[in-house]
Amino acid sequence: MKKASLRLKxxxxxxxxxxxxxxxWQIETLPKSAPKPVGxxxxxxxxxxxxxxxxxxxxxxxxxxxxxxxxxxxxxxSNPLYDNGPNDKGIGxxxxxxxxxxxxxxxxxxxxxxxxxxxxxxxxxxYQTFNPFIQILKPISPLAWMPIALYTIKDSSIxxxxxxxxxxxxxxxxxTAFGVANVRKELLNVAKTLEVSPLRKAFLVILPxxxxxxxxxxxxxxxIAWLVIVAAEMLxxxxxxxxxxxxxxxxxxxxxxxxxxxxxxxxxMLLDTLIGRIQKAVSYAD
Amino acid sequence: MQTEKAFLKVQNLGxxxxxxxxxxxxxxxxxxxxxxxxxxxxHSGCGKTTILNVLAGLEEAxxxxxxxxxxxxxxPSLDRGVVFQxxxxxxxxxxxxxxxxxxxxxxxxxxxxxxxxxxxxYLSMVGLVNAENKKxxxxxxxxxxxxxxxxxxxxxxxxxxxxxxxxxxxALTRGVxxxxxxxxxxxxxxxxxxxxxxxxxxxxxxxxxxxMSNGPNARIAEIVVxxxxxxxxxxxxxxxxxxxxxxxxxxxxxxxxxxxxQAKSASGVLDGHKPVIVRPGIDTPLSQ
Numbered sequence: 001m002k003k004a005s006l007r008l009k010x011x012x013x014x015x016x017x018x019x020x021x022x023x024x025w026q027i028e029t030l031p032k033s034a035p036k037p038v039g040x041x042x043x044x045x046x047x048x049x050x051x052x053x054x055x056x057x058x059x060x061x062x063x064x065x066x067x068x069x070x071x072x073x074x075x076x077x078s079n080p081l082y083d084n085g086p087n088d089k090g091i092g093x094x095x096x097x098x099x100x101x102x103x104x105x106x107x108x109x110x111x112x113x114x115x116x117x118x119x120x121x122x123x124x125x126x127y128q129t130f131n132p133f134i135q136i137l138k139p140i141s142p143l144a145w146m147p148i149a150l151y152t153i154k155d156s157s158i159x160x161x162x163x164x165x166x167x168x169x170x171x172x173x174x175x176t177a178f179g180v181a182n183v184r185k186e187l188l189n190v191a192k193t194l195e196v197s198p199l200r201k202a203f204l205v206i207l208p209x210x211x212x213x214x215x216x217x218x219x220x221x222x223x224i225a226w227l228v229i230v231a232a233e234m235l236x237x238x239x240x241x242x243x244x245x246x247x248x249x250x251x252x253x254x255x256x257x258x259x260x261x262x263x264x265x266x267x268x269m270l271l272d273t274l275i276g277r278i279q280k281a282v283s284y285a286d
Numbered sequence: 287m288q289t290e291k292a293f294l295k296v297q298n299l300g301x302x303x304x305x306x307x308x309x310x311x312x313x314x315x316x317x318x319x320x321x322x323x324x325x326x327x328x329h330s331g332c333g334k335t336t337i338l339n340v341l342a343g344l345e346e347a348x349x350x351x352x353x354x355x356x357x358x359x360x361x362p363s364l365d366r367g368v369v370f371q372x373x374x375x376x377x378x379x380x381x382x383x384x385x386x387x388x389x390x391x392x393x394x395x396x397x398x399x400x401x402x403x404x405x406x407x408y409l410s411m412v413g414l415v416n417a418e419n420k421k422x423x424x425x426x427x428x429x430x431x432x433x434x435x436x437x438x439x440x441x442x443x444x445x446x447x448x449x450x451x452x453x454x455x456x457a458l459t460r461g462v463x464x465x466x467x468x469x470x471x472x473x474x475x476x477x478x479x480x481x482x483x484x485x486x487x488x489x490x491x492x493x494x495x496x497x498m499s500n501g502p503n504a505r506i507a508e509i510v511v512x513x514x515x516x517x518x519x520x521x522x523x524x525x526x527x528x529x530x531x532x533x534x535x536x537x538x539x540x541x542x543x544x545x546x547x548q549a550k551s552a553s554g555v556l557d558g559h560k561p562v563i564v565r566p567g568i569d570t571p572l573s574q
Contacts, residue, residue, distance in 0.1 A: 186374035189344055192362040194391040194441065204387065208378045284378040285423035 022066045029065040064255035072255040073262075087247060089239070091260075095267065097239040101157070101232075102225050102271075105164025109221065113169050114214065117176025118202070121210070127177065134173065142167035142228050146235060156236035160229070167228045168221035175217025179210030208282070215279035222275050226268045241267075292317040293477055294341070294445065299350035301336050308552065309348065310336060311504035315560065316496060318445075321475040325488040326506075327536065328498030329544060334481045335371075338449050341479060342368045354445065364392050367443035369451045373430040375422040375437075382418035385409060385437045392441040408440040409433070412466055428459035432466070439470065446471075448480035452487065461520055464490060485536045489529070490520055496561070497539050499547035506561045507547050510535065513567050531567035 064072070080092030120127045142163045149159035183206050191201045233242025241264055248256035295317050302309035311333040318324050326334050339345035341352055343362040352359040354366070375384050385405035393401065409418055412432040422430055431451055438446055452460040468491060471478060482488050488495045495510040513528045523529055 184374075186370055186372060187376060189342075189368070189370065190374050190376075192344060193342055193364075193366065193368045194388050195362060195364050196391050200391075205376065208376070211378075282378075285421065286377050 026066050029063050062254070064258065069255045069258055072253075072259050076256070076259055086238070089244075091241075091244065091263065094239060094241050094244040095263070098229050098233065098241045099267075101160050101240065102164055102222075102229050105161045106168045106222060106225055108161075109165045109168035109172060110218065112165075113172035113217075114176050117173045117214075117217075118180050118206075120173070121177040121180025122206075127181070134170065138170040138174075142224075143231055143235065146232065150236070156238055160232045160236055160240075163232045164225045164229060168225045171220040171224065172214070172217040175220070176210065176214045179213025179217075180206055182213075183209040208284075211282035212279065212284070215275065215282055219272065219275045219279060222271050223268070226264075226271055230264055293320040293322070293355065294318040294479075295353045296337075296341075297351050297353070299337065299340065299347050299352060301333060301340070301345075301348045308502040310501050311498070312349075314350065314506055316506055316509065318477060318479060318494075320477055322494060323471060323476075323478045323480070323492045324494045324496065325480050325482050325492035326496045326498060327482060327485065327488055327540065328504065329500050329540065332498045332501040332504035332544075334498060335449055338368075338447050338479065338481055341445075342366055342447050344368075364441055365444045367438035367441050367446050369431075369434045369438045369446070369448045371449045371451070371453060373422070373427075373434040375430060375433055377422050380419050380421060381409065381414060381425070381433050382406070384422070384433055385440050388437045388441050405436075405440055408436040411439065411470055412436045412463075426459075428455050428463060431455060432463060435463070435467065435470075439474070439476075444477065446476050446478045448478060450481050450483065453483065460484075460487070465520060467491065485533060485540070486523075488536065489514065489532055490518065490523060495536065497536070497544070499544045499551060501548070503548060503551040505547065505551050507543065508539065508562045508564050511563065511565045513565050528567040535564065535566035 076091045080090045080095075082088075082090040083093060120130055145163055145166050146159060149162045150156065153159050153162060187205055187209060188201075191205045196205065229240065230242035230245065233240035234246045235242075237243050237246070241260055245257055245260040245264075248254075248260060297315055299314035300309050300312035302312075310331075314337065316324075326337070328334055336345060340347045341354075341359060343359050343366070359366075375381075376387065379387065382402065382405055385408060386401050389396070389401045389404050393404075396404070406415065406418065409415055412435055414429060414432055414436065417425060417429060422433065425433070431454075435451065438448075452463060455463065464487060470476070471491075478491075480491065489512065493512055495512065496506050497508040497510060499505050499507045510532075513532060514523065514526050518526065
């Protein structure tokens with residue numbers, strides 16, 4: 001009961017904060033009445049240059065108002081799947097491109113990182129052998145790989161997937177290795193005394209024991225992948241939300257840029273929630 | 287005493303973790319017969335758990351051998367069931383699946399239904415039929431340990447190894463599970479090797495109590511034959527005239543002699559020494 005009322009309070013406050021932010025935004029971006037020329041002649045020339053004192057009676061701030069943003073959101077979302085050629089696609093299509101790249105890169109990274117992390121976690125020798133490579137490769141910004149990827153792969157779209165692959169790889173790899181290496185010794189001893197075969201031990205003891213840690217790695221990877229895809233698409237262009245955002249900037253359509261920013265945030269949150277759900281499902285109380 | 291062929295024979299067992307330091311224990315010799323319940327008591331650090339791990343096949347001794355049924359113990363085996371100190375249940379499996387996992391390891395060819403039935407039989411033996419679909423985290427400490435015991439019994443091992451199974455339990459729960467263990471062991475004629483710190487627990491459960499001197503250089507100093515009648519019970523045991531001589535003997539050992547023996551052992555006096563076999567209250571006069 002108390003918990004429910006806390007949640008209710010928080011929701012009301014969140015909505016209030018949102019309302020005030022929108023209100024301030026609206027007031028700040030409202031068309032202002034033209035400023036009267038203020039006395040000195042020196043400033044009138046400046047005002048002319050700024051075209052403020054021209055014939056116009058009102059001045060428009062270039063920044064969109066919340067109402068304009070609302071119109072843009074409505075317009076984009078009411079027709080998300082149109083395709084009018086390379087530079088004019090609906091946001092649904094752009095989003096699908098980005099999600100497909102992230103999904104594919106992430107999937108490939110999982111297929112490599114989990115088995116490889118398993119190996120490294122199980123074998124101290126393998127860990128010591130590969131650790132220097134991992135430590136050097138891990139801190140490299142995934143975008144730094146872009147030129148190499150473009151040169152060798154010669155396809156901007158696949159290069160984007162490669163960049164997602166590279167950035168998703170490390171957190172998953174290290175977390176898998178950590179989770180596997182830290183399975184409670186007691187549980188491994190149980191498996192030993194029961195003469196469990198290596199394969200059965202891997203899938204029925206080590207994997208479930210390490211699953212929460214592995215999923216933590218996946219969650220971090222997914223977060224990074226979604227950050228990186230926007231930047232990668234800005235760089236290589238063509239399709240995707242990142243490209244959409246940059247394209248709208250070139251069109252000087254700030255309301256579309258803000259719309260894209262909000263969309264990236266919402267989708268990122270949904271992806272995180274999705275993996276969070278899976279993580280919860282494989283977690284266990286000790 | 288030695289007429290029956292030994293079920294388990296340990297000869298000159300020793301373990302040192304550092305090659306230059308003194309061994310944790312050395313020259314450990316003992317035998318366990320089929321159906322015997324043997325407890326080992328000693329202070330922390332004397333290597334009890336290491337001995338148990340060697341018998342389980344989880345650790346290797348530095349010297350000496352352990353032989354069970356004419357076969358050297360060189361690794362873990364389904365012939366020896368282990369109940370670990372901290373229950374060691376798989377936290378993501380239900381109680382039933384924890385036991386089924388063990389049964390499936392022992393009898394891989396059995397159909398699912400038979401495995402479940404077998405597991406349920408042992409769960410009901412420790413009084414846990416109603417908890418079979420719970421996760422270990424939903425159980426109390428005593429119930430978890432019972433699952434551990436059911437799991438060890440379910441693989442029908444030739445020998446059961448218990449590493450202080452009741453150490454973390456409160457006195458009431460401990461008593462109940464001790465009674466259950468006693469009942470199951472006498473029904474199944476299980477051979478048991480158990481580590482304990484609790485003198486009363488040892489008197490209640492075991493046929494033979496091995497006393498270890500302190501480590502390093504720990505030895506088995508005495509083998510105390512339990513002189514109390516077989517059908518002893520927790521509630522009435524302390525009225526038996528042999529109970530106090532027995533108990534005093536064990537406590538005296540732990541308080542005084544275990545230390546003196548360590549000094550002797552370190553100076554090499556005990557090399558080649560065989561443990562003394564004691565029957566408190568029978569060998570010694572009853573009046574204290």
